[in-house]
Amino acid sequence: AQSVTQPDIHITVSEGASLELRCNYSYGATPYLFWYVQSPGQGLQLLLKYFSGDTLVQGIKGFEAEFKRSQSSFNLRKPSVHWSDAAEYFCAVGANDYKLSFGAGTTVTVRA
Amino acid sequence: ETGVTQTPRHLVMGMTNKKSLKCEQHLGHNAMYWYKQSAKKPLELMFVYNFKEQTENNSVPSRFSPECPNSSHLFLHLHTLQPEDSALYLCASSQDWASGILYEQYFGPGTRLTVT
Numbered sequence: 001a002q003s004v005t006q007p008d009i010h011i012t013v014s015e016g017a018s019l020e021l022r023c024n025y026s027y028g029a030t031p032y033l034f035w036y037v038q039s040p041g042q043g044l045q046l047l048l049k050y051f052s053g054d055t056l057v058q059g060i061k062g063f064e065a066e067f068k069r070s071q072s073s074f075n076l077r078k079p080s081v082h083w084s085d086a087a088e089y090f091c092a093v094g095a096n097d098y099k100l101s102f103g104a105g106t107t108v109t110v111r112a
Numbered sequence: 113e114t115g116v117t118q119t120p121r122h123l124v125m126g127m128t129n130k131k132s133l134k135c136e137q138h139l140g141h142n143a144m145y146w147y148k149q150s151a152k153k154p155l156e157l158m159f160v161y162n163f164k165e166q167t168e169n170n171s172v173p174s175r176f177s178p179e180c181p182n183s184s185h186l187f188l189h190l191h192t193l194q195p196e197d198s199a200l201y202l203c204a205s206s207q208d209w210a211s212g213i214l215y216e217q218y219f220g221p222g223t224r225l226t227v228t
Contacts, residue, residue, distance in 0.1 A: 004154075032214040043116070043202055043219035051213075090155070094214045098143060098162070098206070102155040 002027040002093045006103035013081050014111050021076040021106050023091030032094040033074040035065055038105075039087045047089075050074065061085070086110040114138055116220035118203050124226045125193065133188040133223045135203030142208040144186040145217060146178060149200040161186065162208050193227045200224050 003026045013019050025031055032051055036044040048059025055067040065076045074091060091103045116137045125131050137144065146158040160168035161180040175197075177189040186203055204217040 009152075034216060036219075041221070041224075043118075043221045044204075046216050046218070049216050097214065098145075098160055098167070098209050099157065100155075100214075100217065104152060104154050 002031060002095060002099075002101045004091050004093050004101050004103040006089075006091055006106050008106045009104070010107045010109070012109045012111060015083055016080050019076075019078045019081045019085070019108065021089050021091075021108070023074045023076065023103060025072055025074065025091075025093040027072075027093055027095065029095070030069070033065075033067060034092040034094070034100070035059065035063070035074075035076045036090045036092065036102075037061075037087045038090065044090060047076070081108075081110055083110045083112070116203060116205055116218050118201075118220035118223050120223060121221065122224045122226075124228060125190070126228055127193055127195070129193075130189070130191040132190065133201055133203075133225075135186040135188075135220055137184055137186075137203075137205035137218070137220075139205055139218060141205040141218075142183050143206045144180060144183070145204040145206075146186065146188055147202040147204065149202055149222070155202070159188075190225075193225075195227050198225055198227045 005024045034049045035047040038044045047063050048057050050057045050067045057065050088105045088107050090105045092100045094100045119134045143162045148156045158172045159178040164180050179187040200222045202222045203220040206217045207215040
């Protein structure tokens with residue numbers, strides 16, 4: 001079965017600074033990878049996904065993620081964060097059925 | 113309405129009450145899911161329905177009873193809950209996986225459940 005680790009529980013970043021959130025997965029084959037964002041009191045919104053092809057994936061809200069098979073990683077990045085990016089971010093991995101395994105999440109705080 | 117909607121958004125119930133959570137998706141999907149989200153824990157998959165048929169019951173206690181009358185609606189019936197059942201309950205939908213492709217799931221805003 002697949003699993004996901006998000007090593008950082010909480011990250012604080014200044015507005016305008018860059019952001020990188022780490023995600024490591026465990027799965028024997030090429031996985032399906034997702035990043036979701038959850039604002040307070042809301043459900044999860046899909047930021048981006050990787051199925052195959054180009055290992056650098058562009059998503060919504062200026063986010064991108066890079067799949068590195070050799071490191072079993074799928075890290076999320078944003079060059080310049082905005083105060084509205086303060087939220088909780090979840091990495092998820094899946095195989096070729098319906099089961100998604102989610103990480104425990106990383107909370108991002110943006111300071112002015 | 114667009115996307116995935118859930119009602120009610122907040123629910124407080126006693127341990128002897130019976131209540132139901134409702135989810136509706138307007139995306140034309142065939143698969144629907146219930147998840148439990150507790151603080152600082154990964155999302156826990158509870159139930160999965162594909163074309164109205166239940167395909168997953170992830171060892172969920174019988175005090176939670178799902179119902180899927182059609183591909184657009186999903187219910188979670190609750191009875192004799194425990195305080196540890198207090199959590200955010202999220203509904204999601206996706207295209208089905210019959211083609212062997214895993215499609216992304218779209219989530220509703222959740223129901224914040226408090227059991228007193």
